[in-house]
Amino acid sequence: MTAIESNNYYYVYCPKGIESRYELLVLDHEDMPFLPLTDFYHDCKGRISNSSALSYLQTLLPFFKWLNQYSNYQGSRVQWSDPPEAIRVAIEDYLMNEMSCKVKEKDMFRFVNLTQKSPNTVNRFLSSVKSFYKSMINLRQYPFL
Template identity: 70%
Template sequence: MKINLVKVGVIPMSKYWYVYCPDGVESRFELLVFSKNQPFLPLTEHYHDCIGRISKSSALSYVQCLLPFFTWLDQFSNYQRKRVRWNDSPDIVRLAIEDYLMNEMACKVRENDTFRFVNRTNKSPNTVNRFLSALKSFYKSLIRLKQYNYSNPLIDSYAILNDYKSNTEGVRKDKPRMPAEAGTEDATSHRRLTDSYFKLINEEWQPEIIGDIHLPYQVYQAGKKVNWSLREVVIARMLFETGARASEVIELTIGDYRSRKSFQEASTFNKGSHGKRVKFLRFSKDTVKLLMQYINKERKQFDALQRKFDNLPDEAPIFLTEIGTPFSREAWYYHQ
């Protein structure tokens, strides 16, 4: 029986594409990647290895991000006058990736000891970070599936080794670290730098404005249909009006609101500030009214001491769950 496959993931000028398994056809693969009209199992296996570890949409996003790279490998890569293959040694693969970042993604790549710094330019796409993550994930999968016989080209093994040494070597030469209780050793670091070989040095996410003036109204209407409480309404309004990350709004405290002179502002942390309040949010007067209504009425019901705004301590969270615990970003996702 001949099966007609419709190319659903085709990128212009790409030799690689993916298709979903047609209904009624039994296969262990729900998605197949093709190259030159033949199944390309490395990317196919990677997609299915990702399922269960990450969402299907993220796994598909990785595949879509890698299709142009594999096409480029076949058509334009060059190492000693030969095309680079995905299963070449890490040093060769890294050279190809570096060429791709510079020539296809318009990045600046700078050497630094055992790894590379990657700096995006104004010509670089906003998918550089995702591309590197996808490629790192691809090699993790193929190593796990025993189809790539080297170490992961996207991982800086020296960073892992140096991190291990710094946390195991003591001040005494050739002696192990003393226990922390001894008080003779410097504290170990529990926060290490990324182990990626290609390190983005300007990877801070930049918000993109959605050009739909009706979006907030549509979100509020959807919230009304599912019986949002006043808490969800206030959070949604603050997110739309400030452009802040969800955690920067949800984890606000009473003290964050009191610390600003304007009743339309609240201090908050930023990504990388480790909880230190380094910026402030500004919202509308209508949102202020709803916020105070929430604190003095709805929130009061769930506060263990039934306190209103004036009686709450600075460290008290603004937003509470129905059982009186601090509201969290994870809990907010349930209401989206």
Template identity: 45%
Template sequence: MASFFHVYCPEGVSSKYRLIVFDDSKEAFIPLTEFYHDQVNRISESSVIAYLNVLEPFFYWLKYQSRYKARKVWWDDESEAVKEAVRQYLLDQMHCKIRGRDGHEGVYLTSKSSKTVQLFLSAIKGFYKTMIRLKKYSHANPLIDLEFKESVSEQPGERGNRPRMPKAAGTEEPLSYRKQTDSYFKIINEEWVPEIIGDWDLPYRYA
């Protein structure tokens, strides 16, 4: 199956890029190439390659199957268009269930969900952070919950209607940040959600 792919620059070839990502037409895809070179200076190369491996199928899908208001979505499109494309990818290609919540959307894993959902969400969020930092994407990060900071800062303290005391004071129960993230798409369940089976006689087959 055709997809985007990456190759290392052969020895003896002069290029500013150590690795180049190509699209399915074998044309260099600079956004992902720049993403690799930015991230490899921040995290391990194996982690960046893992990111590329989940992003390349998405960008191939984006090129041919994405839709927003009856048009194709481009990687540098407006935030809402990219957000909708990611939502459809999670539903159609990664077999997740999605439910809207205040300011974000909850992602529920099912028995058919890809094992790389969390990796994909981290990768695509990091990709847009990089593009914004490199001034190659001019919109707000579509993978960020813009209301997150306000919701966290408004967490009430134990004393009621008063700001929380500093953590060092030790006078209040610490906040759990396990589920608190600024991601727009938040994985709600750690394990897959069983789906209802339509076979009414299933319980009796092995009785």
């Protein structure tokens, strides 16, 4: 079994000779299967290249670790399946605290401004999280639009 860790969330490839509907399985901070990211990866593979799907997954792994450890919305940890307002707050906090971005609101929109400290992966993160929620909606695992 090949494991590639990214903080506390990581993925493993299915061993050769084992039959499974998943070629890759994401495990959470407790080493338990985490099907939302697993299903996301396999859903992406049907729409984009394997390398892009893997890149999106690798970009999201630290975010899910951060959700577990540091996210806060009205005094509670944010779960990936929470309503959109909690998810938006968590994403903004992650962008500001972990990716050194500035997030400003103007006319009901939020603008992400890169700073000199911002990594060049901000756009990939935003694309990844948008793709994740589109997949979860399409797979009927996230009930909000």
